[in-house]
Amino acid sequence: MPRLWSVLRVRRSLTLAGWAVLIAALVGCGAKPTGTSGDASSTGSGGAGAPASEAPTTGAADKKPIEIVWWHAMSGPLGEAVNALVDEFNKTHSDIQVKAVFQGNYDEELTKLKAALGTKNAPHLVQVYEIGSRFMLDSGAVEPMQTWIDRDHFDTSDFEENILGYYTFDGKLYSMPFNTSNPILYYNKNLFREAGLDPDKPPRTFEEVAAAAKKLTKDGRYGASFAIYGWFMEQFFANQGALLVNNGNGRDGLATESLLNDEAGVKTLTWWKGMIDDGSMLNLGRKTSDTQQAFAAGKVAMTLDSTAALRGILNAVGDKFEVGTGFLPRPADAKDGGVIIGGASLWMLKDKPEEEKKAAWEFIKFVVSPTMQALWHVKTGYFPVTKAAYDEAIVQENMQKYPQFKTAVDQLHATKLSRATQGAVIGVFPEARQITERAMEEALSGKKPIQAALDQAAKEITEKIQQYNRSIGK
Structure with missing residues (x-):
């Protein structure tokens, strides 16, 4: 399977300073601010990279890209990190364009989602905090991630078990972990x-x-x-x-x-x-x-x-x-x-055309790839959802700079998955x-x-x- 994007083929040798330059370029050149307010958190195929889009075929330039709307609750530096991820995806996927829309903090976003469900205003993807999971399940509006995992033979074996555990119900992964903490x-x-x-x-x-x-x-x-x-x-x-x-x-x-x-x-x-x-x-x-x-x-x-x-x-x-x-x-x-993981995950709404849901799935694979999770972790402090992200040079260098974060990783790995630690x-x-x-x-x-x-x-x-x-x- 092709690697993520050509500029990152040498990612394991890229230094933290080099990534900082790249991040600054992404945020400054392509990412447009989506909102300003307090931090909403205050509170892979083969476990590897997502496939890059193939080069356009003849006539592809005339075809309008599929637009995917993603509602999120990240503002300030977290919002900038979200915009950087989206901007890079859009630059490397000419057939799909993701529009990230800041909707306020987690509570405000969920309130807006409830009003939008069943209408044309509903997004394709929505970031929902972990305690909103029961509502999302009962809404009848979601497409389980397991559907696309099974269809695409997507390997989740490299994902953190305790992170997957929270969002797994009746043996199915319903949403994709994105920003997690403890x-x-x-x-x-x-x-x-x-x-x-x-x-x-x-x-x-x-x-x-x-x-x-x-x-x-x-x-x-x-x-x-x-x-x-x-x-x-x-x-x-x-x-x-x-x-x-x-x-x-x-x-x-x-x-x-x-x-x-x-x-x-x-x-x-x-x-x-x-x-x-x-x-x-x-x-x-x-x-x-x-x-x-x-x-x-x-x-x-x-x-x-x-x-x-x-x-x-x-x-x-x-x-x-x-x-x-x-x-x-x-x-x-x-x-x-x-400990129970905190944070939020990405939910896909089912009442969308199949072609658009497939495009949304491509974006999801992109953001949970080790390379993108390494970038997300270093920029935000949230856990990478895949273990392979810890092998990335940027993460190793960041861990040396901030050794205190190892405590959180050790605590996550020391937690045995049970009904208690999966969370209510x-x-x-x-x-x-x-x-x-x-x-x-x-x-x-x-x-x-x-x-x-x-x-x-x-x-x-x-x-x-x-x-x-x-x-x-x-």
């Missing part, structure tokens, strides 16, 4: 040294984090600060091997009940609140941007954030101190578990996350006892799940 612990190595802690041995358990936080708290500094973010709560469940909803996290059948008030939830908030109560944890509320700023300023020694935030955090810290990274902590007695799928996930965050606030502030706050939240989430199930006739 949460890690960030810590200030300088403050660890001052406190007599090993800067190369980050705490791995709830108990170790609590003990370290106490030692790190002094002179107006706090040991830690974690944003009150529902995604973190979901991750702490998975890291204990616990289900967030019943029926195998909604994967063995439609979920009908929230398990937020089970032992995993109580244990997590008891640990978290204990640090707030003893003064070693600074509670800054729901915004991860607030904890990022406090960490970069040296006000807190440990925080949690997405792997996709790594580059931004390192840039904000600069040379003020050395940043360390560690696995997401879990209770010392937790036997199984791991419910049709009301955005609402459930908001309810969870309210319960976290009530418990951590002492407004309600932990069990009572989680019981009420679980009851409300269960009611919303059941209402949703009735709305789709199930």
